[in-house]
Amino acid sequence: MEGQCVNMSFSDKTPTAAEGGSPKKSKKKLKKEDAWRPEGPRDPFVMLDSLPEKKQQEIQRALHLFSPGPSLPRTLQQAESHAYRFWDTQPVPRLGDKTAAHGPIAEGEVSVREEPYSLPQGFSWDTPDLSSPTVLNELRALLNENYRGEDDNTIRRDFSPEYLQWALQPPNWQAHWHCGVRVDTNNKLVGFIAAVPADVCAYETQQRMAQVKLLCVHKKLRLKRMTPVLIRELTRRVSRQGVRQAVYAAGVVLPTPLSSCRYWHRPLNPRKLMEVNYPGLRQNMNLQRALKFNRLPAVTKTKGLRPMTERDVAGTHSLLQTNGSKFQLRPVWSPQEVEHWLLPREGVIDTYVVEGDGGALTDVVSFYSVSSRVLNHPVHADLRAAHLLHMASSATDLADLMEDTVVLAKSKGFDVFSALDVMDNRSFLDKLKFSVSDSSLHYYLYNWMCPSMSPDKVGLVLPN
Numbered sequence: 001m002e003g004q005c006v007n008m009s010f011s012d013k014t015p016t017a018a019e020g021g022s023p024k025k026s027k028k029k030l031k032k033e034d035a036w037r038p039e040g041p042r043d044p045f046v047m048l049d050s051l052p053e054k055k056q057q058e059i060q061r062a063l064h065l066f067s068p069g070p071s072l073p074r075t076l077q078q079a080e081s082h083a084y085r086f087w088d089t090q091p092v093p094r095l096g097d098k099t100a101a102h103g104p105i106a107e108g109e110v111s112v113r114e115e116p117y118s119l120p121q122g123f124s125w126d127t128p129d130l131s132s133p134t135v136l137n138e139l140r141a142l143l144n145e146n147y148r149g150e151d152d153n154t155i156r157r158d159f160s161p162e163y164l165q166w167a168l169q170p171p172n173w174q175a176h177w178h179c180g181v182r183v184d185t186n187n188k189l190v191g192f193i194a195a196v197p198a199d200v201c202a203y204e205t206q207q208r209m210a211q212v213k214l215l216c217v218h219k220k221l222r223l224k225r226m227t228p229v230l231i232r233e234l235t236r237r238v239s240r241q242g243v244r245q246a247v248y249a250a251g252v253v254l255p256t257p258l259s260s261c262r263y264w265h266r267p268l269n270p271r272k273l274m275e276v277n278y279p280g281l282r283q284n285m286n287l288q289r290a291l292k293f294n295r296l297p298a299v300t301k302t303k304g305l306r307p308m309t310e311r312d313v314a315g316t317h318s319l320l321q322t323n324g325s326k327f328q329l330r331p332v333w334s335p336q337e338v339e340h341w342l343l344p345r346e347g348v349i350d351t352y353v354v355e356g357d358g359g360a361l362t363d364v365v366s367f368y369s370v371s372s373r374v375l376n377h378p379v380h381a382d383l384r385a386a387h388l389l390h391m392a393s394s395a396t397d398l399a400d401l402m403e404d405t406v407v408l409a410k411s412k413g414f415d416v417f418s419a420l421d422v423m424d425n426r427s428f429l430d431k432l433k434f435s436v437s438d439s440s441l442h443y444y445l446y447n448w449m450c451p452s453m454s455p456d457k458v459g460l461v462l463p464n
């Protein structure tokens with residue numbers, strides 16, 4: 001597709017029933033899209049592509065330095081003056097609305113269109129088949145080159161096949177909820193959005209929702225309104241399965257956050273983080289001080305702490321159920337889901353349990369692995385972050401359990417430990433030398449209204 005679609009745009013108006021199939025419409029469209037065709041070899045992207053990778057990265061860095069910043073609001077204040085052309089047409093609470101009610105926003109039996117939404121000429125919908133290693137690699141290529149990295153554009157996510165299978169194929173996953181856009185001429189995957197089924201409880205209401213993940217549009221097709229089309233198509237596919245609510249999280253402010261949280265980071269390898277200029281770090285200290293300040297015990301201290309095994313599924317399930325009931329937004333996992341999301345998988349998910357004297361499990365803690373590539377660095381090529389997923393404790397002090405978890409993550413070669421200030425995490429973040437970053441994460445519900453909640457009432461982490 002290189003360069004080919006630079007001048008096209010996706011329509012994100014609600015299509016009429018006739019759209020997508022009517023010959024009259026497509027004739028009209030053809031003309032319009034002809035006018036958007038690229039101008040041949042002078043296309044800047046073709047020129048950019050012909051440069052060596054290193055040169056491209058230098059240009060990208062320079063562009064980033066001089067860019068006016070993200071166009072979407074990052075704070076509620078910025079959001080007040082933003083016109084949400086797409087989101088204002090969706091069943092989500094309006095910004096500024098306060099509600100005490102709980103329930104769907106679009107009520108009743110809405111008819112769900114049978115045919116997919118129409119795409120501009122030259123693009124087609126796809127359902128990437130993740131059982132094919134080739135397809136999985138195509139998805140990795142899209143995400144690894146285009147998914148949001150850390151802010152300064154020198155660190156990029158590196159999704160492994162194992163991570164994607166974990167994130168996208170939990171129990172009851174639906175192939176059709178993996179939704180891609182390809183370019184017809186060369187079959188290149190240029191857009192993706194996915195959802196997995198999840199039973200989620202918001203306040204007192206438990207229901208099956210679509211947990212939305214991995215929205216990504218190829219860099220060369222940004223700001224062309226592909227996102228609204230991807231979201232509409234995913235919503236259609238999910239609704240056809242009878243699921244009308246979704247849960248998702250984003251760093252940008254959309255209508256309307258249910259809760260807004262912050263990322264906190266705890267250096268495990270301060271030297272490397274300083275050398276790669278890790279953007280999440282806000283500690284203002286020289287290397288010697290940073291090494292001393294972030295020093296950790298060599299071994300863990302909680303008696304009975306060990307990696308989770310298959311035999312621990314039932315015990316972990318009941319610990320999480322008991323602990324989760326205090327949160328206003330929480331997942332309701334089956335034992336099969338506990339097994340899927342928590343049972344350790346090398347390079348993907350680590351879970352530790354504490355076995356009490358009588359053999360019963362008293363505590364559980366898990367973190368998933370976020371790998372990134374470091375671009376253009378003379379020494380470092382990758383960066384590994386451990387992200388806190390779940391924690392439930394009935395016997396061990398949370399800060400003690402977490403300190404041991406951080407020690408274990410360091411011993412496994414992670415460079416940084418990240419956590420959101422959700423659940424009870426505030427009780428240990430400062431104490432364990434996590435520092436708050438500038439990045440926020442906002443939680444959203446689609447087609448569901450309920451009062452907003454503070455981060456400590458959120459009992460759900462959504463790995464992306």
Ligand SMILES: CC(C)(COP(=O)(O)OP(=O)(O)OC[C@H]1O[C@@H](n2cnc3c(N)ncnc32)[C@H](O)[C@@H]1OP(=O)(O)O)[C@@H](O)C(=O)NCCC(=O)NCCS
Pocket residue numbers: 072083084085086087088146147148214215216217218221222223224225226227228249250251252254464
């Ligand atoms: C997020 C991303 C898909 C947006 O693409 P884009 O080309 O900037 O935006 P488009 O022109 O396609 O669409 C714009 C619309 O999408 C909405 N949108 C943008 N990012 C969004 C997000 N993360 N979630 C939901 N909607 C989003 C915008 O609000 C806008 O709608 P509005 O008019 O109602 O405000 C793209 O920037 C990307 O792939 N980023 C890297 C991966 C990433 O960060 N994914 C998001 C993880 S939460």
